[in-house]
Amino acid sequence: MKFRSVFEIIGPVMIGPSSSHTAGAARIGLVARDLFGRQPEWATIHLYGSFAETYKGHGTDVAIIGGLLGYDTFDERIRTAFEDADRLGMSYEFIAEEEEMDHPNTAKLVIGDKEGVMELIGISIGGGTMEVVELNGFPLRLSGHFPALLVVHDDRAGVIANVSNAIAAQDMNIAHMEVGRKEKGKMALMVIEVDQVVNDELIEELRALPNVTQVSTLAN
Amino acid sequence: MDILFSNVKELVEIAEKEQQPISEIMIRQEMLLTRRSREEIIAQMENNLAVMESSVEEGLKGVHSSSGLTGGDAVLIQNYMKTGKSLSGELLLDAVSKAVATNEVNAAMGMICATPTAGAAGIVPGTLFAVKNKLNPTHEEMVNYLFTTGAFGFIVANNASISGAAGGCQAETGSAASMAAAAIVEMAGGTPQQSAEAFSIVMKNMLGLVCDPVAGLVEVPCVKRNAMGAAKALVGADMALAGVVSVIPTDEVIEAMHKIGQSMPSALRETAKGGLAATPTGKALEAKIFGKDKESRDTVTK
Numbered sequence: 001m002k003f004r005s006v007f008e009i010i011g012p013v014m015i016g017p018s019s020s021h022t023a024g025a026a027r028i029g030l031v032a033r034d035l036f037g038r039q040p041e042w043a044t045i046h047l048y049g050s051f052a053e054t055y056k057g058h059g060t061d062v063a064i065i066g067g068l069l070g071y072d073t074f075d076e077r078i079r080t081a082f083e084d085a086d087r088l089g090m091s092y093e094f095i096a097e098e099e100e101m102d103h104p105n106t107a108k109l110v111i112g113d114k115e116g117v118m119e120l121i122g123i124s125i126g127g128g129t130m131e132v133v134e135l136n137g138f139p140l141r142l143s144g145h146f147p148a149l150l151v152v153h154d155d156r157a158g159v160i161a162n163v164s165n166a167i168a169a170q171d172m173n174i175a176h177m178e179v180g181r182k183e184k185g186k187m188a189l190m191v192i193e194v195d196q197v198v199n200d201e202l203i204e205e206l207r208a209l210p211n212v213t214q215v216s217t218l219a220n
Numbered sequence: 221m222d223i224l225f226s227n228v229k230e231l232v233e234i235a236e237k238e239q240q241p242i243s244e245i246m247i248r249q250e251m252l253l254t255r256r257s258r259e260e261i262i263a264q265m266e267n268n269l270a271v272m273e274s275s276v277e278e279g280l281k282g283v284h285s286s287s288g289l290t291g292g293d294a295v296l297i298q299n300y301m302k303t304g305k306s307l308s309g310e311l312l313l314d315a316v317s318k319a320v321a322t323n324e325v326n327a328a329m330g331m332i333c334a335t336p337t338a339g340a341a342g343i344v345p346g347t348l349f350a351v352k353n354k355l356n357p358t359h360e361e362m363v364n365y366l367f368t369t370g371a372f373g374f375i376v377a378n379n380a381s382i383s384g385a386a387g388g389c390q391a392e393t394g395s396a397a398s399m400a401a402a403a404i405v406e407m408a409g410g411t412p413q414q415s416a417e418a419f420s421i422v423m424k425n426m427l428g429l430v431c432d433p434v435a436g437l438v439e440v441p442c443v444k445r446n447a448m449g450a451a452k453a454l455v456g457a458d459m460a461l462a463g464v465v466s467v468i469p470t471d472e473v474i475e476a477m478h479k480i481g482q483s484m485p486s487a488l489r490e491t492a493k494g495g496l497a498a499t500p501t502g503k504a505l506e507a508k509i510f511g512k513d514k515e516s517r518d519t520v521t522k
Contacts, residue, residue, distance in 0.1 A: 001226070001378050006250050007264060009336045009373035009382070009399075010344070010366045013271045016326035017285075017438035019337040020383050020490075050385040053491040054436025056510060057287075059329065079329055104385040104489065126383030126391070127336045127373075195255060 002125060004145055012128045014073040020105050021051065021058030024124030026078060029067020031132060031144050032109045032120045034218050040111035040118075043068055043092045049104035051124075052096040061094050064107065068092075073128060103133075138180050138189040144218065146175050146193040151206060152214035155181045155188040159211045163190060166205050172196055187213070224249045228375055228416050228470040235412035242402070242412050243364035246371035265363050271333045272322070272345035279321025283328045287509050290439040291328065293447075294321035311350055312454055319346025319450035323443040335366075336373045336382040339438045340396035342446035344369050347400045347453050355407055368406045369399035372419055379471070380478035384431035385490040387481025389445060394426030394477065397449035397456075404457035420466030420473045422456035427473075427480055430488035432495025435506035441496055 003009065014023040033040070045064055047055050055061050059078070066081035069088065077084060085092060103123040110119045121134035132142040135150070142148060149167075153159045160179060167174060173195045181188035198217045206215045224245060225231040235242050250261050280298060284291030297317035300306065306313050319342030326332045326341055335344035348365050351357075357365070373382065376395045381387035401418035405411075410418075426449075434440040466473065487494030496502050 001223070003374060003377040004253050006246055006261075006367060006370035006374060007268075009377060010265065010268055010370045011333055011335075013268060013331065013333045014338060016329050016332055016338050016341075018339055019334040019341075020385060023334065023338065049486075050490045053493065054433070057433070057436035057492075058438065074331065076331070104486065104491075105383070124383075126381060126386060127377065128334050128338075 003127075003129060008127055008129045012073045014128060015076060015078050018058040019128040020124045020126050021054060021060045022063045022078075023073040023128035024105065024126075024130045025051070025060045025107065026063040026067040026071065026073050027128065027130045027144060028107055028109065028122035028124065028132075029064040030070065030072060031067075031122065031130070031142075031218060032111055032118070033068050033070055035120065035135065035150065035216050036111055036118050037216055038113070039070070039088065039090065040068060041090060041113035042111070043090065044095065044110040045092065046095045046097050046108040048097050048099060048101040048106040048108075051105050051107055055094070055096070064109070065092055068111065135189065137182060140178055140180055140189065140191045142191055142193075142218070146195065147197045148218040149190075149192040149194065149198055149206070150216045150218070151190040151192070151212055153188055153190065154211040154213065155185050156211045159209070160190065162209050163192070163206060163212070166202065166209065167192065167194065170199070170202050172202070222252055224252065226375070227379060228372070228419070228474070231371060231375065232412045232416050241364065241368070241406055242371050242415055243367035243406065246367040246374070262363060265366050268333045269363055269366060271331060273349065275322045275325045275330065275332045275341075276318045276345055276349050278330060279325045280317070283324050283330065285324070285327040285437075285439055286329070287435070287437055287439065289327070289434065289437060289505065290443045291324050293443065294318070294324055308451070311354055312451055314353070315347045315350035315450040315454055316447045317346075318349050319343050319446040320443055322346060323446045327437070327439045327443065335369065336377065336395055336399070337384070337392045339384060339442045340392040340446060340449070342443070343393060343396040343449040343453060344400050344403075346446065346450040347404060351404055351407060351454075357407055361407060365403045365407055368403040368415065372399040372402050376474055376477075380474050381481055387478065388484050388489055389429040389431045390426045390477055391481055392431065393445045393449040394423055394429055396446075397426060397453045398423040400450070400453035401456040401460070404453060405460050408457065408461055410461050414460045416470045417465050418457045418460035420468065420470045421459050421464065422452050423473050423477060424466065424468070425452055425456075427477055430484060430495050431490040432488055432497045433490065433492055434497050434502040435509050436492035436497070437509070
């Protein structure tokens with residue numbers, strides 16, 4: 001089930017003109033910023049399909065930049081996102097790609113600063129709803145419906161059990177969980193959607209677990 | 221995960237079995253799926269209703285988009301309506317003008333509530349704030365109108381699509397008009413099955429509608445498709461309330477819409493490459509607005 005809430009149908013409240021090309025795009029930017037954990041210093045944004053063809057008219061570009069600056073779909077500052085990015089010193093580049101992707105509204109965001117780089121592929125599936133389908137080369141499915149934990153770890157026995165035990169110890173319920181790896185025995189990624197907002201204590205605990213290399217969160 | 225309904229047949233069955241309106245079944249499903257309280261859910265919908273009302277009000281004052289393609293038509297229609305010369309009737313034109321008002325605000329990058337999308341955002345509020353004057357609903361009934369539209373939209377979104385890029389305009393204004401028809405029926409005292417019939421009657425008349433926005437902007441023909449969507453919603457609701465039924469069951473109509481969307485060429489799915497966007501005037505407008513032809517579009521770097 002792609003859509004889980006009535007408010008994805010009646011909603012979001014948003015700045016026009018397009019739910020998929022403006023609001024969905026803003027959310028892709030916002031989720032990328034959340035996962036990156038801080039304001040990126042630069043962003044290279046590849047647009048595909050309908051996004052590539054119509055992004056200017058729909059304000060897809062300002063919306064993604066607005067999302068990267070932390071603006072939600074209804075934030076009127078989306079209109080001035082380019083000026084705000086200039087002021088805050090975030091450089092950006094848009095590339096309209098010819099390549100056909102599985103979904104017509106696809107964006108690949110490569111964002112970074114002196115500390116690191118992150119690459120995310122998001123799709124806008126209609127009505128302002130989006131999904132993250134790839135993160136740093138890992139295929140995944142992240143809706144942003146629920147608060148989520150993303151754990152990068154070495155592909156070893158027991159890591160998943162340790163992580164889920166730590167979550168259970170916080171009396172937290174897992175709504176959805178996915179594990180993906182690029183190659184057997186190498187790096188793997190756990191995507192865990194939970195019902196409550198994740199607290200810092202749990203994040204620290206997970207970071208301290210053996211074979212866990214990185215933990216990031218997504219607030220709902 | 222427990223779910224009360226995943227198609228229209230189940231939705232109507234449960235509403236009839238529980239002797240509850242469709243809106244109530246939607247609220248219960250939302251509580252189940254999101255684990256939020258009834259109060260929180262209703263408060264959020266009340267907020268959406270307030271946004272819709274202010275978009276209609278703003279549009280009726282007269283707004284214009286920065287491209288200059290759309291704006292001011294809501295005012296024209298309201299003024300004409302007041303002359304008493306309207307052929308199609310005041311309620312219908314009121315809905316049309318209020319749908320246009322909302323989409324004109326959307327095109328001007330104003331604040332709106334997507335229903336189910338921004339490009340189709342005029343139909344649900346347009347019909348609601350017009351029917352309101354005839355049926356005098358309570359505030360609660362107006363909020364319920366939105367839950368009923370949401371119930372049908374939820375099914376379309378999960379079983380077909382509400383995205384113009386994926387399914388064409390039939391998925392956007394087609395869904396919105398059909399959802400509105402179902403909610404009008406409920407507000408007017410029709411049965412859940414009659415809501416489903418209204419939905420089918422309208423959707424069947426939206427099938428095949430392509431998404432071909434001039435210059436890729438949510439303006440031409442989107443604003444006028446919302447106008448006609450609102451009109452179809454009202455007529456479809458009246459037909460269902462009169463006892464007319466759809467020969468093809470609602471879920472099959474939704475499935476047909478989905479398959480038609482999948483077989484639509486990409487030029488007619490929100491790429492601004494076909495249909496009205498590809499007419500000589502459509503292309504000339506695009507060149508004028510963006511100062512150059514799409515083919516020579518280069519990368520924007522800052």
